[in-house]
Amino acid sequence: MLILVLLGSSQLAGQATAQSNWFQFRGPTGQGIAATATLPKEWGPEKNIAWRQEVPGLGWSSPVVAGNRIFLTTAVPQSEEKKADQSLRTLCLDADTGKILWDVEVFLQDGETAPRIHGKNSHASPTPYLEGELVYVHFGHMGTACLRQKDGSIVWSTQELSYRPTHGNGGSPVIWGDHLIFSIDGADMQAVIALDKATGELAWKTERNVEDIPKYFSFSTPLLIEVDGKTQLISAGSGVVMAVDPSDGKEIWRAGYGKGYSVVPRPIFANGLVYVCTGYDRATLIAVRPDGEGDVTDSHIAFTIDRNVPLNPSLLSVGTSIYMISDNGILTCLDGLTGEVVWRERVGGNFSSSLLYADGVIYLLDEAGKSTVVKPGNEYEAVAENDLAERALSSLGVIDNDILLRTEKALYRIAD
Missing domain, CATH: 2.40.128.630 (Lipocalin)
Incomplete structure (x- = not known):
């Protein structure tokens, strides 16, 4: 099901998000760097706490920031039953006080048919992405949506890309140009997906095409990098890390790493290398030179740490x-x-x-x-x-x- 509400012209203004705002998983660079911040080094329950705000339900998504507002997702059980329905929600908090300004249900997950999640996961683990006056939220197999930051009203939502997850959901979305991009790595579908960020319609889909691995599920967030003046989207999944062109999904290169699965860490890019952790059962770290084409497993891996x-x-x-x-x-x-x-x-x-x-x-x-x-x-x-x-x-x-x-x-x- 795809729900679309037309955007007014005012909502298309101000596409760039200030670099000082923490607008995606791991911040502006996507790599956990707060370049201009001077943060506290000491705190405790009674020390250096500006505020503490209780959050309903459970979610392991990270907080994101636009101006004086903070956004989170959470999953609120609708009963005390073991297989309770889950209200999948987006929250907006006032940054000065922690007060919840709005709290909106995006999807309702049927508890009887919901897949089991890992004990360290939640039904709301992917981190939102903020751009302009909008907040994009992703709940894995349960769907993706775009809301207005001002009041939480839903611009569009889609549940077209249903798949069978293992242990729940985890990977967060990114934006490049007109596309909202995320990885799907379930038991029955493994692909990189781009939606039209204005409508939620599918823009392109690139399958991983990996065989002979024991398990196909993973949870990694893609990373956008620049190589020789061109943008690559790096997406790590079970058995392989891929670089694709974010404009059309065309695969640029891939590096295999055997039977690694349940890949969670987001790749990073530094020193001219892409660093990827290969997941379970025993993780290795591979450093890949991203200037190749096709299968670069035997030619572009600079080193491996195990x-x-x-x-x-x-x-x-x-x-x-x-x-x-x-x-x-x-x-x-x-x-x-x-x-x-x-x-x-x-x-x-x-x-x-x-x-x-x-x-x-x-x-x-x-x-x-x-x-x-x-x-x-x-x-x-x-x-x-x-x-x-x-x-x-x-x-x-x-x-x-x-x-x-x-x-x-x-x-x-x-x-x-």
């Missing part, structure tokens, strides 16, 4: 170094050009949240709500440790010089 590579948290680039936190709490600094390990340090805890860099330090958030602030460099140096003691799987957001931290029950604005 120890302490994350299954869930995305990587971070600082200078020429690459930082990664394994799911069981080992932080590694790599030489991003050669793959040589500079140092490893056990931070402790279990991790799902991706790394964040701002004002000369790296922020890590573990699943129990404990944060570690680390100074990048040739040796491990912890600057601070902070504990909110609430379950936390979302990646951090940034607003001005403050941190947005989502826990299982609430959203925090952390400010000096």
